[in-house]
Structure formats: C-alpha cells, structure tokens
Amino acid sequence: MSKIIATAAIRGAHKIVAQAEKDLGKAIKEKGKDTPIKYPNTAYYLPIMLLFLGQKVEKAGDLEESLQEAKKLLRDIPSDEMWLPYLGDTLDSGVATLIAEEIIESLKYVNGPNPVDGIWLGYTDDSVLRMQGIKLVDGRMPGFVAIAGCTETNEEAVKLIRGLQERNILVFMAGHCGGRAIAEQLAEERIEMNWDTFLVPYGKEITAAVHALNFATRSAMTFGGVEPGDMKAAREILMYNKGRVHAFVMALGVDPGIPEDQLIIDEKYATAAGAINFGFPVISDVNLPEILPTGICTYEHVISGIKLDDIINRAIELRGLTIKLEKVPIPVPFGAGFEGERVRKEDMYVQFGGKYTDAFEFLRMKPMDEVEDGKIEVIGQEIDEMKEGEAYPLAIVVDVAGREFQEDFESVLERRIHEFISCANGIFHMGQRAIIWVRISKEAQSKGFKVKDFGEILVAKMHEEFRRIVDRVQVRLYTDEKEVKKLIEGARKVYGHRDDMIGGMTDEDVEDYYSCTLCQSYAPSHVCIVTPQRLGLCGAYTWLDCKASYKIDAHGPNEPVAKGECIDPVKGQWKNINDYIEVKSNGNLKKFNAYSIMEEPMTSCGCFECIAAVVPEANGIMIVDRDFTGMSPIGMTFSTLAGQIGGGIQMPGFTGIGRLYISSPKFISAEGGQKRIVWMSKQLKEEVGDRLKAQLEQMGLADLYDKIATEEDAEEPEKLVEYLQSIGHPALEMESIF
Ligand code: SF4
Ligand code: ZN
Numbered sequence: 001m002s003k004i005i006a007t008a009a010i011r012g013a014h015k016i017v018a019q020a021e022k023d024l025g026k027a028i029k030e031k032g033k034d035t036p037i038k039y040p041n042t043a044y045y046l047p048i049m050l051l052f053l054g055q056k057v058e059k060a061g062d063l064e065e066s067l068q069e070a071k072k073l074l075r076d077i078p079s080d081e082m083w084l085p086y087l088g089d090t091l092d093s094g095v096a097t098l099i100a101e102e103i104i105e106s107l108k109y110v111n112g113p114n115p116v117d118g119i120w121l122g123y124t125d126d127s128v129l130r131m132q133g134i135k136l137v138d139g140r141m142p143g144f145v146a147i148a149g150c151t152e153t154n155e156e157a158v159k160l161i162r163g164l165q166e167r168n169i170l171v172f173m174a175g176h177c178g179g180r181a182i183a184e185q186l187a188e189e190r191i192e193m194n195w196d197t198f199l200v201p202y203g204k205e206i207t208a209a210v211h212a213l214n215f216a217t218r219s220a221m222t223f224g225g226v227e228p229g230d231m232k233a234a235r236e237i238l239m240y241n242k243g244r245v246h247a248f249v250m251a252l253g254v255d256p257g258i259p260e261d262q263l264i265i266d267e268k269y270a271t272a273a274g275a276i277n278f279g280f281p282v283i284s285d286v287n288l289p290e291i292l293p294t295g296i297c298t299y300e301h302v303i304s305g306i307k308l309d310d311i312i313n314r315a316i317e318l319r320g321l322t323i324k325l326e327k328v329p330i331p332v333p334f335g336a337g338f339e340g341e342r343v344r345k346e347d348m349y350v351q352f353g354g355k356y357t358d359a360f361e362f363l364r365m366k367p368m369d370e371v372e373d374g375k376i377e378v379i380g381q382e383i384d385e386m387k388e389g390e391a392y393p394l395a396i397v398v399d400v401a402g403r404e405f406q407e408d409f410e411s412v413l414e415r416r417i418h419e420f421i422s423c424a425n426g427i428f429h430m431g432q433r434a435i436i437w438v439r440i441s442k443e444a445q446s447k448g449f450k451v452k453d454f455g456e457i458l459v460a461k462m463h464e465e466f467r468r469i470v471d472r473v474q475v476r477l478y479t480d481e482k483e484v485k486k487l488i489e490g491a492r493k494v495y496g497h498r499d500d501m502i503g504g505m506t507d508e509d510v511e512d513y514y515s516c517t518l519c520q521s522y523a524p525s526h527v528c529i530v531t532p533q534r535l536g537l538c539g540a541y542t543w544l545d546c547k548a549s550y551k552i553d554a555h556g557p558n559e560p561v562a563k564g565e566c567i568d569p570v571k572g573q574w575k576n577i578n579d580y581i582e583v584k585s586n587g588n589l590k591k592f593n594a595y596s597i598m599e600e601p602m603t604s605c606g607c608f609e610c611i612a613a614v615v616p617e618a619n620g621i622m623i624v625d626r627d628f629t630g631m632s633p634i635g636m637t638f639s640t641l642a643g644q645i646g647g648g649i650q651m652p653g654f655t656g657i658g659r660l661y662i663s664s665p666k667f668i669s670a671e672g673g674q675k676r677i678v679w680m681s682k683q684l685k686e687e688v689g690d691r692l693k694a695q696l697e698q699m700g701l702a703d704l705y706d707k708i709a710t711e712e713d714a715e716e717p718e719k720l721v722e723y724l725q726s727i728g729h730p731a732l733e734m735e736s737i738f
Contacts (some may be wrong), residue, residue: 003390007077007207007570008265008266008270009090009093009094009097009266009269009270009272009273010074010075010077010089010093010270010271010306011074011077011266011267011270012093012097012265012266012267012271012273012524013073013074013096013097013100013268013270013273014074014095015266015267015270016095016096016097016100016104016207016267016270016271016458017067017070017071017074017097017100019100019104019166020067020099020100020101020103020104021067021209022066023103023104023107023111024060024063024107024414025061026069026102026111026228027110027111028060028061028267031060031110032058032060033060033061033064034059034060034061035059035060035110035614036059037057037058037062037107037109037110037127038058038060038106038109039109039123039637040109040123040125040126041125041629041637041640042123042124042125042126042218042639042643043126043637043639043640043641043644044126044214044217044218044221044570044643045057045058045642046102046106046214047102047145047209047214047217047218048098048099048101048102048214048217049066049099049102050228051217051228051234051720052069052098052099052234053065053066053069053099054228054229054230054233054234055069055415056275057106060107060110061299063103063106063107063271066099066102066103066109067099067100067103069099070095070099070100070103071096073092073093073094073095073096073099074092074093074096075093075326082441084578086138086305088360089369089472090273091276091277091278092255093273094270094271094272094273094275094276094277095274095277096278097267097270097271097273097567098210098271098310098668099522100207100214100680101207101209101210101271101274102214103212104207105122105123105203105204105207105208105210105211109122109123109435110249111400113685113730115203115208116676117260118332119183119184119187119193119201120201120203120204120208121194121200121201121202122202122203122211122722123206123211123214124200124215125209125639126218126222126436126639126642126643127626127627127629127638127639127642128195128341128389128419129215129218129219129222130222130510130607130626130642130646131195131289131607131626132170132195132605133219133222133223133606134267135170135336136219136245140168140336141168141169141170141198141244141324141336142167142168142252142323142426143169143170143210143246143247143248143319143628144169144170144172144212144245144247144322145164145169145170145171145247145248145249145250145315146172146173146174146209146212146247146248146249146250146275146280147171147172147173147174147249147250147252148173148174148175148177148181148183148206148209148249148250148251148252148268148271148677149175149176149177149182149253149268150176150180150181150182150184150185150250150252150253151182151252151253151308152179153667154185154186154188154189154603156308156456157182157185157186157194158185158186158189158191160308160311160312161182161186161191161368162333162425162585163197163312164198164200164312164337165197165199165316165333165335165337165338165629166322166333166334166335166337166338167312167316167323167335167337168198168323168335168336168639169198169312169321169323169337170198170200171199171200172196172200172209172211172215172302173199173202173214173319173522174198174201174202174203174204174205174206174207174208174209174214175205175206175208175209175268175271175601176204176206176212176422177229177253177619177701181201181204182252183199183204186199186201190347192341192342195303195340195513196339196341196342197338197341197482198336198337198339198340198581204270204456206267206271207267208305209271209275210271210274212247213274213275213278214246215250215460216239216241216245216278216280217237218242219241219245220236220237220245220547220643221237221505221640221643221647222606222643222646223238223519223523223605223607223646223647223713224236224237224244224517224524224647225381225523225524225525225526225646225647226240226641226647230625231610233257234480238277238279239279241278242278242279242280242316243279243598244653245278246319246320247275247278247280247319248280248281248282248283248315248318248319249272249280249281249282249283250282250311250315250381251268251272251282251283251284251285251286252284252285253285253460254285255467260281261268267588268372269437272302276302277302280301280414281301281303281305281307281319282301282302282303283302283303283304283311283314283315283318284301284302284303284305284306285304285305285306285307286304286305286681287304287305287312290445294646296511299704303318305630309437322720323517323660327460328424328452328456328457328460328461329456330424330457330462331447331449331453331715332425332426332443332444332447332449332451332612333424333425334423334424334425334428334457335423336423338424338425338426338427339419339422339423340422341422341425341426341428342428342645343426343427343439343440343441346452347441347442347443348389348439348440348441348442349386349388349389349439349440349441349442349444349445350386350387350388350389350390350391350392350439350440350445351381351390351391351392351437351438351440352391352392352393352394352436352437352438352439353391353393353394353431353435353436353437353438354391354430354437357391357392357393357394357481357484358393358434358481358484358485358488359393359394359395359434359436359437359438359484360394360395360396360433360434360435360436360484360488361395361396361417361432361433361436362396362397362398362400362433362486362491362494363397363398363399363400363411363413363414363417364397364398364399364400364403364410364494365399365400365402365405365409365410366399366400366404367407368401368471368472369386370399370401371399371400371401371472371473371474371571372474373459373470373471373472373473373474374456374459374473374474374731375474375475376452376456376459376475376476376477376480376509376540377455377475377476377477377678378450378451378452378455378477378481379418379476379477379478379479379480380392380478380479380481380483381391382450382451382452382479383445383449383450383452383480383481384450386683389440393478393479393480393484393485394436394438394451394477394478394484395477395478395483395484395487395488395491396417396436396454396458396475396477396480397475397476397478397487397697398413398414398417398458398462398473398474398475399473399474399476400413400462400472400726401470401473401659402470402471402472403471403474404469404471404551405466405469405470406551408547408548408715409469409517409544409548409551410498410546411498411544412544412545412548413462413466413470413548414432414433414459415432416462416465417429417432417458417479417702418430418431418432418452419435419455420457420461420462421438421458423443423453423457424453424457424583425450426440426441426442426443426444426447426449427439427441427444427449428441430705432493433495433722434469434488434491434492434495434621441616443653448614450640451477451479452477454475454477455475455477458472458473458475459473463490465500465552466552467552468551468552468553468609469551469552472503472677483686498543502578504663505532505543506532507532507533507534507572507666508533509544510531510532511562511563512561512562512563513529513530513531513543513560513561513563513577514529514530514543514546514547514550514556514558514560514561515527515528515529515530515546515559515561515580515584516528516529516530516536516541516546516558516559516732517558517584518557518558519605519606519607523605523606523627523646523647524586524648525588525589525603525618525648526585526587526603526604526647526648527543527580527581527584527585527589527603528596528601528605529551529561529577529580529581529592529600530542530543530546530558530663531543531572531666532595533661533664533665533666534572534595534657534658534661534664534666535658536658537604537605537607537655537656537658538605538607538608538609539607539609539659539660540658540659541558541588545558546558554675561576561577561580562576563576564576564577564579568593568597570669570670571593571594571595571599571712572593572594572595572596572666572669573591573592573593575649577592578590578591578592584681585603585648588648589603589650592650593670593671594718595666595667595668595669596668596671596719597612597613597614597621597653597654597655597668597670597671598614598652598653598670598671598737598738599670600650600652601650601651601654601655602655602656603648603649603650604645604646604647604648604649604651604654604655604656605646605647605648605656606646606647607659608626608642608657608658609625609626609656609659610623610624610626610656610657610658610659610684611623611624611631611638611641611642611645611654611655611656611667612626612654612655612657613634613636613641613653613654613655613656613718614653614719614737615633615634615655615678615717616632616675616737616738617717617718617720617721618633618678618679618717618720618721618724618729618731619676619677619731619732619734619736619737620676620677620678620724620729620731620732620734620735621655621668621671621678621686622634622677622678622679623662623675623676623677623679623680623681624638624680624681624684625659625681625684626638626640626642626685627681627683627684628681628683628711630681630685630711630713631711631715631716631717632679632715633679633709633714633715633719633720634717635716641654642656654707659687659688660688660691660693661686662677662688662692663691663692663694663695664695665695665698667695672734673701673736674692674695674696674699674701674704675701675704675730675731676728676734676737677704677708677710677731677732678709678720678724678729678731679708679709679710679713679714679720680708680709680710681710681711682712683712685708685710689705692705693705700725701730704729704730706726707727707728707729707730709723709724
C-alpha cells in the first residue's frame with residue numbers, strides 16, 4: 001500500500017482527535033460532565049461508540065473514555081524513511097477518526113452550531129433509517145454513495161447527481177473542497193435535497209461524514225439483528241456492511257488553485273480510512289495514490305484519476321451493484337430517485353386533482369380483443385392548450401389484458417400507478433383512486449413532457465413489472481371535465497366493490513397463506529406470513545398482493561404455504577406454517593401464533609408500520625406508529641421500541657404490525673381483540689378511524705373508539721390507568737393479559 005496515504009490518513013486522524021479533545025474540553029468546562037449527550041430520536045446512543053467500543057454514551061463525561069480509546073488507536077506519524085507494509089495502522093487511524101468525528105458531531109447538538117441548518121440535515125434518526133432501509137431491502141435502492149468535496153462547475157454537479165438518482169443510488173454528502181460543497185452547488189441549481197429525493201446533505205464539515213457510517217452501523221443492528229457489544233459483534237457488523245450494504249465513497253475535486261492548507265486533505269484520507277473498515281471503497285476523480293486489495297476488502301480500496309463522466313460506471317463495477325436503468329420513452333429522466341420529489345407551487349406548470357378538480361385513476365381487466373397494446377389517447381386538452389398555473393380535471397384509465405390476468409390483480413396493479421408516475425423527474429403524484437393530486441413542473445413542460453407521457457410511463461412499466469400476467473396495455477387520459485365527471489361515478493362503484501371483496505375475505509376462506517421473505521436480505525431469519533386478515537407488518541403486502549407477486553414470479557419473495565392442520569384457531573397456529581417457518585428462519589423459530597401478542601408472536605424485521613405493546617398496568621395494549629416521536633405510556637419512544645424488537649426476534653408482549661391489521665377481526669384475538677386497545681398515537685387513531693369504528697360496531701363495542709386514549713389523554717401508565725378508570729374502559733375488567 002502507499003506510504004503517502006498512510007501518512008496522510010494517520011496525520012489526519014491526529015488532527016481530528018485533537019479537535020475532538022478541544023471540543024470535548026469546552027463542552028465539559030461550560031456544561032459539565034453530566035450534560036446529556038444524545039442524537040435525536042435514536043435508540044442506538046452514539047452508534048459508532050456502540051459499534052467499536054460497546055459503549056453506551058449518555059453524558060459528556062462518557063466521551064472522555066471514548067476519546068481515550070481513540071487515542072490508543074493513534075499511531076505515530078511515519079517519517080519519510082519509514083515504510084508501512086500493511087494496512088493495519090491506517091485502518092486503526094480510520095477507527096480513531098470515526099470515534100473522534102462522532103464526538104465532534106454529537107457535541108454540536110450541545111455546543112452548537114446546530115448541525116441542522118439550511119440545507120444541512122445532521123444525524124439521520126431511527127424512523128427515517130427504518131423507512132429508507134426498506135428501500136435498500138427490496139432493491140429500490142441498490143446502494144449508497146458518500147460524496148466529499150465538489151465539482152468544478154455546477155453543471156457537472158447536477159449531471160453527476162442526476163446520474164446517481166436515475167440509478168436509484170442513495171447519496172450522502174459531507175465535507176467541502178476549498179470552502180465549496182457539492183450540496184451547495186446543487187442548492188444553487190434549485191435541486192431538492194432530502195430523504196425523499198435520495199439526496200442527503202449531512203454537513204459542510206468532513207466530520208459529518210460519520211453520519212453515513214453510523215447509518216450503515218444501525219442498518220446492521222436494525223435489519224441484521226446484530227447485537228453490538230464486543231469485538232466479535234463489531235466484526236459482524238462490519239462484515240454485514242461489506243456484504244449487504246453496497247456503498248462506496250466518492251472523493252471529488254481538488255482544484256489546483258486552492259491553497260493546500262484549505263484542502264483538509266489529511267482529514268479526508270483519515271475519514272476514508274474509516275470507511276474502508278466497513279468495506280466501502282473510495283473512488284476519486286483526482287490522482288490519489290491507490291490502495292490495493294488486502295484484508296477485509298476483496299477489491300481495490302482506492303481507485304483514482306477517474307474522469308467524472310465515467311465515475312458512476314466505475315463505482316458500480318467496483319462495488320458490483322445491480323442497477324436497472326429504466327427505459328421509459330419520455331423526455332425527462334426516470335428512476336426511483338425521483339419518486340419522493342415534490343413540485344412546489346412556484347415551479348408548477350399545471351396541476352390536476354387535489355382539492356382543485358376531479359381526478360382519479362382506474363385500472364381494469366379487459367378481454368384481449370378490446371385492448372390494443374401500446375395505444376395511448378388523450379381525450380380533451382393536451383398540455384400545449386393548457387394555461388400555466390391552472391388546474392384541470394384528469395382521469396387515468398388503464399386497460400390491461402392477459403391470459404393469466406385475474407380480476408383480483410386489478411387493484412394491485414392500480415396501486416402501482418402512483419409509484420410509476422412519481423418516478424418521472426418533475427412530476428408529482430399523490431394518493432390513489434379518486435383522491436389523486438398530480439403536478440407537472442415547468443421544467444418538465446419545457447423539456448416537452450405531455451399528458452400523453454403518463455400513458456407512455458404506464459404502458460412501459462406495466463409491461464416491465466408485470467410481464468407474466470400482462471400481455472396488452474392501453475391508456476386513456478381524459479382532461480375533459482364532462483367526461484371525467486361521468487366516468488368517476490362508475491369508478492367509485494368499482495372501488496367500493498373491491499373493498500368489500502378483500503374486506504370480506506377471511507383466513508378460513510383460503511387454504512394457502514403467503515410467505516414474504518423480502519426482508520431476509522437484511523434480517524436473515526425473519527419471515528412474514530401474510531393472511532387475508534393479517535397483512536405484512538410493513539403494510540405494503542396484503543394477501544392479494546402476495547398472490548399476484550407469486551403469479552408474476554414464482555421464484556420471488558412470496559410463495560403460497562398450505563396452512564394444513566389448525567392447531568389453535570384463536571391464537572392462529574397451523575402445523576404446516578410452523579414447519580415452514582422453522583425451515584425458512586434457519587431453525588431460529590419453531591412456531592408462532594399469528595393472532596397473539598403474548599404467546600410466541602410473529603417476529604419483526606424492522607420496517608413495521610406500527611408497534612403494538614402490552615401496557616401491564618392497564619391490562620391492555622397500546623399501538624404507536626412510526627411517525628409518532630413522543631413518549632408512549634410504556635416509557636419508550638417508537639424508536640427505542642423498534643430498536644428492541646427488530647431483527648427477526650420473537651418478543652412476547654411486543655409485535656410489529658401493519659395498520660390495516662388494527663381493524664381486522666383477527667386482531668390479537670388470542671388476547672381478546674380490539675377490546676384490549678387502551679392507547680393509540682392520535683394521528684394513527686384518526687387514520688384508521690373509519691375501519692376501526694366499523695369493526696368495533698361489529699363487536700358490539702361502538703362506544704369503545706372514544707375510550708381509546710391518545711397522547712393528549714395520558715403519556716405515562718399511572719395517568720393512563722386513572723384516565724381509563726374515569727371513562728370505564730372495558731380492558732380493566734378483562735381477565736389478566738398475562
Ligand atoms: Fe418485509 Fe414482511 Fe413486508 Fe415482506 S411483508 S416486505 S417480509 S415486512
Ligand atoms: Zn421488513
């Protein structure tokens with residue numbers, strides 16, 4: 001390996017550790033050793049300390065110990081004559097650097113300046129980690145890149161970023177080059193940067209790059225179920241990252257005109273050495289000395305001097321990413337990286353639906369001879385006849401035909417319209433059925449995007465994603481007000497009918513349930529069993545979705561499992577299901593009860609929509625959703641809870657669930673069903689309100705809905721019990737939940 005890199009990395013580590021020592025001294029002097037140290041909304045303390053030191057940092061005083069450990073890892077800076085034959089010292093310096101950077105960044109939450117400022121986002125909290133983690137799990141994101149530095153021109157920056165977005169690669173940004181950061185260049189070009197657009201600016205200083213690595217660390221703990229604590233676990237976490245998190249570092253642009261002392265080049269090397277510990281290689285457009293394969297990595301650690309135009313492709317090769325470049329014949333870029341992008345009012349050319357006009361989307365099956373494949377018609381005005389800034393009605397009517405197609409699949413395909421249309425750059429789409437809201441940006445319009453292009457997207461994507469069941473697709477796009485008004489009524493009738501069908505389907509009606517093992521790429525022993533009355537805990541897979549998915553790809557993540565002999569109908573246990581999960585969980589699980597929270601409940605991977613947990617004092621359960629950041633009445637936030645129950649572990653008293661399950665007649669029937677619900681986060685309670693009320697009515701408990709407490713009524717168990725007593729909640733009278 002190169003002596004120069006080792007020297008620079010070790011020198012950089014010394015500098016960063018020195019800065020950490022200074023910042024820590026200041027914090028302790030001004031605020032004292034007992035000042036709490038905490039990243040926002042996380043159950044992992046300071047993840048880097050937890051990983052490398054098994055240390056649970058809670059106050060400033062604890063950081064003194066972390067600092068000592070970092071110092072132990074520092075090596076003498078090699079003199080020019082000295083030759084370092086192996087990577088060990090550089091890697092140790094990398095670990096020292098990451099520990100010091102975690103000290104520096106966590107202290108910013110105490111000392112300031114506030115790391116969340118303007119475009120900079122600071123630490124990624126656990127709820128975002130879980131939500132984005134699922135995209136890494138299901139392949140929507142093939143991996144992530146951490147970019148340090150900037151490009152020479154803004155135009156180059158935009159081109160590079162669009163290229164990464166089109167390939168769905170998550171982008172972290174930290175550090176600058178002579179005072180200029182790529183995120184600032186993007187901001188000047190009005191590019192939206194946040195978790196929804198896969199563009200995440202952590203901070204201007206290189207030390208903020210530690211957030212990319214503490215994200216990777218928590219991924220292994222959340223989804224991989226690796227318990228931190230000792231060196232063995234640390235190694236497992238690093239190996240997990242090397243094997244499953246496809247990431248790399250892109251070190252950009254050293255402008256020869258910048259004075260050397262402003263390049264912070266040593267600190268960048270030191271941070272890169274930290275990333276190499278995770279098995280993340282470094283790729284650069286400038287000439288750095290290269291580090292060749294040894295130790296943890298089987299590929300090169302550093303490759304450099306790559307032209308900016310080639311850098312994405314080289315990185316993909318280097319890291320072996322599986323990239324699907326989407327071929328959709330429209331005049332704007334297309335890819336999952338644009339899915340969460342919004343179109344602001346001032347950037348909007350025209351819009352449809354929302355609260356402004358009638359708009360809906362509707363997909364139906366048709367006989368083969370009534371569908372002309374690829375035909376797209378616009379009935380009403382095209383975009384050239386529309387006035388800028390106005391709202392128009394819209395009906396998106398998709399007809400599909402296929403020998404293998406079944407009516408059941410209609411809603412499954414229809415639900416994907418949102419995702420497909422959202423993936424076009426400059427197009428915003430929200431909602432489904434008759435509550436859609438669509439915007440076309442000025443930029444997309446100026447590039448030639450037309451209403452007809454919604455059809456192009458849908459024809460291409462329906463064929464691509466549903467090859468096995470779809471032979472022909474045609475799309476009609478109505479912008480004519482009278483037509484839309486007429487058609488929307490018919491569509492509403494069909495929506496209602498579909499709800500009744502799936503709503504009316506019971507677990508007893510079917511012989512087969514479906515498995516989902518999609519999350520095993522992250523949580524290797526987790527299996528979801530999806531039944532008509534209990535959907536996957538992520539909320540994204542119902543029994544019908546799994547059935548369609550199996551039809552599309554019999555070797556995919558979903559397969560039918562004949563339930564076989566029923567062992568317990570109330571708890572939800574079947575012989576064949578037990579046998580199946582024992583095999584699929586690699587022997588980690590012998591059996592489970594689909595409808596119980598107390599006795600061998602289903603496991604959780606990490607991407608649950610909600611968590612149900614027993615509140616012992618109230619003899620009932622509470623349900624909290626991932627958007628709720630406050631304290632639940634069992635004294636834990638969603639984050640803390642999630643950290644404890646994820647990773648494919650079975651934990652009596654806790655279970656991860658999808659929202660729809662809350663109103664299911666099979667909802668924890670082993671413990672008495674919805675009657676046990678004593679507390680729900682308010683937003684969740686409102687969102688599932690209609691369905692829950694209907695179910696309660698069925699159970700003869702119509703007045704229970706109003707008796708379910710929220711954070712507005714009680715945030716701790718004593719208050720909650722008082723409240724429940726005052727209103728006479730029936731859970732208090734039920735037999736003991738234990
Ligand atoms: Fe993961 Fe279960 Fe959702 Fe499948 S159904 S994606 S295994 S949470
Ligand atoms: Zn999952």
